Amino acid sequence: MSILQVSDVRLAFDGVVAVDGVSFEVGEGELFAVIGPNGAGKTSIFNVLSGVYRPQRGSVRFAGQDLVGMRPHRVAAAGMARTFQNIELFSHLTVVDNLMLGRHNHMRYGALSAFLWLGRARREELENRAAVERVIDFLELEQWRRLPVGLLPYGVQKRVELGRALAMEPRLLLLDEPVAGMNVEETEDMARFILDVREELSIPMIMVEHDMGLVMDLADRVMVMDFGRPIRTGTPAEVQQDPDVIRAYLGEQHRSVAP
Amino acid sequence: MKALKGRPELYTSYAQDMAFLNTRPKRAWTGGLVVFALVVPFLITDDLLQLLATGFVAAIGAIGLNIVTGYAGQVSLGHAFFLAIGAYTGAALSGSQTGRVIGFGITSLPVWLLASGLVAAFFGVLVAPVAVRLRGLYLAIVTLGLVFLGEHVFREWTSLTGGPGIGRPAAVPELFGVRLDRDNALFTAAQQLYLVMFVLLVIFGVLARNLVRSRVGRAFAAVRDRDLAASVIGVDLTRYKVLAFAVSSFYAGVAGALLFVVNGFFDPGSFSLLLSVQYIAMVLIGGAGTISGAVMGALFITLLPRITRELPAVLPFVSGDATGVITVFQLEAVLYGVLIIVFLIVEPRGLFGIWVRVRNYWRTWPFSY
Numbered sequence: 001m002s003i004l005q006v007s008d009v010r011l012a013f014d015g016v017v018a019v020d021g022v023s024f025e026v027g028e029g030e031l032f033a034v035i036g037p038n039g040a041g042k043t044s045i046f047n048v049l050s051g052v053y054r055p056q057r058g059s060v061r062f063a064g065q066d067l068v069g070m071r072p073h074r075v076a077a078a079g080m081a082r083t084f085q086n087i088e089l090f091s092h093l094t095v096v097d098n099l100m101l102g103r104h105n106h107m108r109y110g111a112l113s114a115f116l117w118l119g120r121a122r123r124e125e126l127e128n129r130a131a132v133e134r135v136i137d138f139l140e141l142e143q144w145r146r147l148p149v150g151l152l153p154y155g156v157q158k159r160v161e162l163g164r165a166l167a168m169e170p171r172l173l174l175l176d177e178p179v180a181g182m183n184v185e186e187t188e189d190m191a192r193f194i195l196d197v198r199e200e201l202s203i204p205m206i207m208v209e210h211d212m213g214l215v216m217d218l219a220d221r222v223m224v225m226d227f228g229r230p231i232r233t234g235t236p237a238e239v240q241q242d243p244d245v246i247r248a249y250l251g252e253q254h255r256s257v258a259p
Numbered sequence: 260m261k262a263l264k265g266r267p268e269l270y271t272s273y274a275q276d277m278a279f280l281n282t283r284p285k286r287a288w289t290g291g292l293v294v295f296a297l298v299v300p301f302l303i304t305d306d307l308l309q310l311l312a313t314g315f316v317a318a319i320g321a322i323g324l325n326i327v328t329g330y331a332g333q334v335s336l337g338h339a340f341f342l343a344i345g346a347y348t349g350a351a352l353s354g355s356q357t358g359r360v361i362g363f364g365i366t367s368l369p370v371w372l373l374a375s376g377l378v379a380a381f382f383g384v385l386v387a388p389v390a391v392r393l394r395g396l397y398l399a400i401v402t403l404g405l406v407f408l409g410e411h412v413f414r415e416w417t418s419l420t421g422g423p424g425i426g427r428p429a430a431v432p433e434l435f436g437v438r439l440d441r442d443n444a445l446f447t448a449a450q451q452l453y454l455v456m457f458v459l460l461v462i463f464g465v466l467a468r469n470l471v472r473s474r475v476g477r478a479f480a481a482v483r484d485r486d487l488a489a490s491v492i493g494v495d496l497t498r499y500k501v502l503a504f505a506v507s508s509f510y511a512g513v514a515g516a517l518l519f520v521v522n523g524f525f526d527p528g529s530f531s532l533l534l535s536v537q538y539i540a541m542v543l544i545g546g547a548g549t550i551s552g553a554v555m556g557a558l559f560i561t562l563l564p565r566i567t568r569e570l571p572a573v574l575p576f577v578s579g580d581a582t583g584v585i586t587v588f589q590l591e592a593v594l595y596g597v598l599i600i601v602f603l604i605v606e607p608r609g610l611f612g613i614w615v616r617v618r619n620y621w622r623t624w625p626f627s628y
Contacts, residue, residue: 050491076493088488090481092548100474101481105493107474111502114473115466117279121473129273168492 002027003172003204004049009058011044018044019055019228026172026204031194033207033215036225037248042208043085044228046174049206050082051075063171077105081170083161085177085208091150095141095160098149099132102167106131132167138200139163139193155186162193166201173197175207179214187214194218216240224248279468284618296457305449309521312449314561315456316517321541321553322467323510328539329547330471331503332483333390337402338538340409341508343530344382345375345515347419349430350525360421366433368455372516375430379512380505387504391497406532413527426526429519440523452521459517460554463510468550470506479503480548533592540595544602546611555610560595567591 002025011019019041026032034042047053049060051072060067067075081102090098106128113121136142139159144152149160158178165173178194179187191214197203209215215222216236223233226248232239239245270276280286300308324338352371354362365371389401413420421427432439432452439451446454470476478499481489490496519525537560545556567587570577576584585593606612 052487052491071495072487072490073493073495076491082491084488088485088491090484090488092484093477093480097477097480101477101489101494102492104474104478104481109474111470111475111506114470114475117469117473125277125473126273129277133273164492 003063004206005059005061006045006049007059009045009048009055009060011041011048011053011055017228019048022058022225022228022230024223024230024233026206029198029202029204030220031198031205031207031218033209033219033222034225035209035212035215035222039227040225041228042225043176045225046082046176046206046208049075049174050080076168079168079171080174081165081168081172082174083158083165083176083178085180087154087157087161089149089157089161089164092148094146094148095136095144095152095163096129096132096146098160098164099135099167100128102135102164103128103131105168131169135163135167138166138196155182155189158182158186158190159193162190162197166197166203170203173203173205175205175209177209178207179209179211187211191218277472279465293461297454300446300450300453305447308449308453310561310565311558312453312456312521313518314558315453315460316514316521317538317541317561318460318554318557319463319517320511320514321538321545321557322464322550323507323514324538325542325545325547325550325553326467326471326479326510327503327507329542329549329553330476330483331479331500333500333503334395334399335390335402335504335507336399336532336535336539337386337405338507338511339530339532339534340402340405341379341383341511342515342518342534342538343409343413343527344379344508345512346429346518346525346530347413347515348375348378348512349516350427350519351419353431353433354428355431359418360427361418366431368430368432368434368439371430372459372513375516376509376512379515380509383504383508383511384501386508387501390504391500403532403535406530406535409530410527413530420527423527426524429523429525430516432520440520449521456517456521459513463513464550464554467510471550475499475502536595540599543599544609546609547607549609549611551614552609552611555614559610563594564591567594 004026006025007023009019009022010017022045024032034045036042044053048055049067051067051070051074054069058068062078062080065078067078070078090101093101107124109121109124113119136145139162141156141160141163144156149157152160162175162178175194179190182190194205194207195218198205207215207219219236221234222236222239224231224239224242224245231244231248232242268282275281280289299311320338320342324335327333327335349371351361352363352374353366354360355364356362386402386405390398393401414423432455434455437443439455440448442448471479478489478494481492481494482496482499486496519529541556541560542553543556544559545554546552567590570587570590577590578586580586602609608615
């Protein structure tokens with residue numbers, strides 16, 4: 001049973017083809033990784049999935065709905081959450097407010113009840129604050145709760161961004177380079193949180209990452225891309241042995257030294 | 260509550276943490292300021308009271324501009340236009356029909372005040388679709404266009420506005436059958452208007468504060484800080500930009516309707532670009548993205564002419580008439596610009612930021628390094 005089916009997606013900007021012929025499926029509870037050299041089209045796939053770009057061809061079915069042409073906030077409402085390669089947090093707001101924004105769609109009250117902050121508005125705010133505190137607890141963010149995220153260290157900001165996505169209680173989580181630019185210790189922390197998400201919350205994930213150690217340790221299946229096309233999809237062990245993958249990463253003339 | 264004694268920042272429920280005034284100093288300061296504001300009318304002269312009453316009204320307008328510009332990040336130079344819509348709606352609804360200007364004689368303050376806000380909000384919603392497609396300077400230019408459109412219409416539509424240089428009476432403030440702009444047995448007109456404007460400012464200030472700490476206010480801030488991330492977490496950008504304009508225009512309409520009540524008379528020339536600039540100055544000097552900053556900025560800008568008027572006595576090159584190097588009126592216009600520049604460079608968080616610094620200094624006193 002798969003939560004996401006992507007088939008034959010093509011995305012081009014005028015003459016530049018960013019993604020072509022991409023098809024894959026992600027199952028319930030699966031951790032699916034997308035890897036490839038810089039410019040292979042990994043982030044473009046994420047932008048297609050979350051509604052930021054509209055592909056020229058192909059279909060994206062997510063939990064029974066067709067996502068192509070849906071605007072990003074509709075896609076979010078359907079249950080897709082993502083983090084960004086370069087942190088996209090609301091840097092003037094506190095950690096709590098950033099996570100509360102993740103719960104935007106879990107609250108329904110409008111501007112008129114917001115003015116009065118009584119009844120429904122107050123009740124929903126308190127309920128969702130409790131939910132946000134559970135995420136804070138889960139990601140061990142307690143000590144930074146009240147600080148504007150712009151003041152936090154990079155590794156913590158990455159974690160807050162994961163928290164904002166988790167606060168949405170998504171049905172599918174897209175992680176765009178969750179450990180980019182982190183030191184070993186921060187990477188280990190993040191790996192632990194990703195495993196926690198999978199084991200305790202059983203949210204299926206798609207992860208784009210350059211840290212091969214992390215990808216090979218965590219992912220159930222890996223899709224390797226090069227120049228916008230998928231060249232191999234399989235388990236980490238299968239992918240590592242594939243001659244096309246080795247060529248994409250190391251180039252033609254290095255084939256003899258590759259394992 | 261006993262457990263909290265001596266530990267004012269220990270919260271035992273989210274309701275306490277998220278309360279409107281969630282710290283003891285906030286409660287103390289707010290209470291103190293309210294008491295002070297209620298005592299003031301019995302201590303100072305009527306002309307100062309009138310000035311402060313105008314300042315309170317300006318504060319309502321500045322809160323409105325701050326919602327669209329400071330919170331939602333949509334720079335609007337069109338605030339004067341929405342103030343004008345409110346002013347003319349209020350004046351026409353409450354004024355009496357004369358041969359020269361139209362009026363409907365509905366003098367009850369709550370009625371025409373609400374109507375003024377709603378009419379202005381309606382125009383805000385009309386303009387908003389343009390705002391959704393533009394940002395930054397482009398939006399500023401389009402909203403600037405509104406001011407010139409408005410100036411032309413109000414100059415020509417003399418049955419509504421009385422025409423340039425002549426004007427018409429402002430809205431008639433009547434509350435529960437009492438004319439607020441006339442002295443009576445208990446209070447002078449200035450005292451009554453001061454108190455009513457203060458109460459209105461508190462009401463609209465509290466409502467705005469509730470809005471900005473709610474789901475809606477957070478969505479505004481998200482649109483301002485990073486619109487891409489905002490849409491990806493489920494914020495409908497179009498909807499919230501339109502909403503920000505609607506709320507902002509509503510506040511402008513309310514402020515516009517009240518703005519000339521103290522003076523009693525106004526003409527279409529009042530709603531020029533300078534008025535928009537004054538409101539931008541209030542927001543930037545007070546502190547963008549804060550309600551109390553908007554109030555501080557509005558009071559500061561309203562009191563500024565009064566302060567510059569005292570200058571000829573101190574500085575010989577400033578004159579009250581055209582004889583000196585620079586007149587007080589020129590100096591005033593220069594000061595708006597200089598103050599905006601100085602605040603943007605030195606303290607972008609405005610007067611509110613200065614207050615935060617003072618507060619943080621004393622919080623750790625005597626160990627403030």
